[in-house]
Amino acid sequence: MTDPVIDYADVQGTLLRGYRVDLARHFILSITNAAAMGQFILALVEGTNGLPSITTAKRSLPHRDVFVNLSFTCTGLAALGVAAGDLTTFDAAFQRGATSTTTAGIVGDTGSSAPANWIGGMSNGSQVHAVLSLWVDADPAQLESVSAQLRAAFAGACTELSAQDAEALPDNHVHFGYRDNIAQPTVIGAPPTKRSVPDDQPAVKTGEFLLGYANESGGTYQVTPAALSTNSSYAAFRLLQQDVAGFETFLQQYSAKAGIDVETLAAKVCGRWRNGNPLELFPDGPGTVLPSSQLNNFNYVNTADPGQDDTLGIKCPIGSHIRRNNPRNGAVVGTDSTHHRIVRRAMPYGPVYDPAKPDDTPRGLVGFFINASLTNQFEFLTSQWNNLSDFVKSATGPGGSADGNAVYNISGQDVFLGTNDPASSSFTLAAIGSKGSNNTTITGFDRMIVTRGSIYCFFPGIGGLRYLAGLN
Incomplete structure (x- = not known):
């Protein structure tokens, strides 16, 4: 066609x-x-x-x-x-x-x-x-x-x-x-x-x-x-509006609780290192920045090469921001990710944050999330994939159920866009083990982003x- x-x-x-x-x-x-x-x-x-x-x-x-x-x-x-x-x-x-x-x-x-x-x-x-x-x-x-x-x-x-x-x-x-x-x-x-x-x-x-x-x-x-x-x-x-000071505090406190360094936790909750390199391609460190032609060239499930498969989210957590917002070829309930994509046209607002001089000046992102159906795309993405964790289908990796199952390796909501509350928030860092037995889950954190305005256009x-x- x-x-x-x-x-x-x-x-x-x-x-x-x-x-x-x-x-x-x-x-x-x-x-x-x-x-x-x-x-x-x-x-x-x-x-x-x-x-x-x-x-x-x-x-x-x-x-x-x-x-x-x-x-x-x-x-x-x-x-x-x-x-x-x-x-x-x-x-x-x-x-x-x-x-x-x-x-x-x-x-x-x-x-x-x-x-x-x-x-x-x-x-x-x-x-x-x-x-x-x-x-x-x-x-x-x-x-x-x-x-x-x-x-x-x-x-x-x-x-x-x-x-x-x-x-x-x-x-x-x-x-x-x-x-x-x-x-x-x-x-x-x-x-x-x-x-x-x-x-x-x-x-x-x-x-x-x-x-x-x-x-x-x-x-x-x-x-x-x-x-x-x-x-x-x-x-x-x-x-x-992004709580930058709150996010940096979260990284400091919860990286210690998870037993990993600050930048690794930052990469795990996002799915990318802060330089843009994806965890799927750089699981152990940020590395040298990839050319633009390679930054987005990856998937999560690889049946042809078991060594590259990440069905269980060991490299890139299933609950990470980029994996929630686009599961790619990961198994999810209902239709696949192509039915719920959006185009983002957003830019930062507010002054650059100086960690040496923390302040509460408003800063964040403003712009459009574009789609032909607000119901099936923007609202579905936000309500189902960002704010729920049960959209992931039961799936095992090359090692079978002894290594774990995808449904046990995600919890809570998107760290960035979720309506996280200290009483119920959680984020899972997966490890090899049956039914998530060796996973590390961090809990008790607040929401990182607050909506200060919205318009359906x-x-x-x-x-x-x-x-x-x-x-x-």
């Missing part, structure tokens, strides 16, 4: 391309004048009135240094005039919205992460209508000048609830110290990029990331009207933006 032909000029760029930039600003908007908002949308689509045009997935020459994309909430689409009957065809999670108590329960936005505690106007889902995202190469002055143009243009159309800024850290690292942006799904039909590298994982069907194309289940996600269905997608916009295609612009 030939790859589907995607009209890249009709797809908002961030859905299929990552922007290699240092600065970003996400405007959280509430529509106050639908007709004026329609005019603003059209000006962005056409790049008129001195505004940068909406960035598409079509490669542009010369290279752009300003990138703009626009997405809407369900209440935002309603405010623009999309019929209530049409909105019922949208993803069920999108209709609920991020601030719904049902949604919060599913994804773990409870306690300190509950919507009532969110900042930047995001706690009131009824007033959050759109997210206007701006990325620029590296010039803070350019970020401010383009922001001023955008603010002048949307004045009278919507109210700015807040602006959430992001700034890349050196060498693509995040505040927890890990190299990031390594593993993204290969989307069938997507434009190749300089960062496209081969790996052992199957490419994922286009319909897992764009409406209107075949997905991994053999169906097609679509909505009405058709203008909004073509080349569109959903995303969870997340503002995630819909990215229309360019034709869809024109449709919305013409409703009033």
Whole structure:
């Protein structure tokens, strides 16, 4: 079967391309004048009135240094005039919205992460209508000048609830110290990029990331009207505050309890060393950083070479962050990992953490988690694989049951994204032994990341933006 032909000029760029930039600003908007908002949308689509045009997935020459994309909430689409009957065809999670108590329960936005505690106007889902995202190469002055143009243009159309800024850290690292942006799904039909590298994982069907194309289940996600269905997608916009000081304390305390060094524990809870090298390829130490073409080229189960098999998670724990979020060829309950992949477009925010001068300044990650079904991808991934440990199927390695079984070698929740509580949290470091008899389990730690805001977004295609612009 030939790859589907995607009209890249009709797809908002961030859905299929990552922007290699240092600065970003996400405007959280509430529509106050639908007709004026329609005019603003059209000006962005056409790049008129001195505004940068909406960035598409079509490669542009010369290279752009300003990138703009626009997405809407369900209440935002309603405010623009999309019929209530049409909105019922949208993803069920999108209709609920991020601030719904049902949604919060599913994804773990409870306690300190509950919507009532969110900042930047995001706690009131009824007033959050759109997210206007701006990325620029590296010039803070350019970020401010383009922001001023955008603010002048949307004045009278919507109210700015807040602006959430992001700034890349050196060498693509995040505040927890890990190299990031390594593993993204290969989307069938997507434009190749300089960062496209081969790996052992199957490419994922286009319909897992764009409406209107075949997905991994053999169906097609679509909505009405058709203008909004073509080349569109959903995303969870997340503002995630990282407790960096708390994580470093966790590493110090629990590495001693586990009888391993700090950096090994950091690698075990993530699945990669902080330099990005995967434990599957470097089980004994971080080593020299692999080239990009090899950083993501591994699997967990290897029946052809028993010496390379890690069904039991001895090298890379089954409960590690990267293994939970993409089990690859590991055996899991239900469908395989290709049915639940997401594209991540997130950047750090807040100042670099100085361990010599610990502080509680807010810092973390902000951006989009993109998928064609918030229900089957983002919410499934978060609720099932990050916050449960019973999704792993019974499986033994080459040595048989005497060496152990995968179901005994995972416990608790994702150390990073789980709703961990000292009364119930746990993380298993597996060892050879029947029924986990020789495993080491650490317990009693708190959550490392708190949600400070979330928005369920819909990215229309360019034709869809024109449709919305013409409703009033």
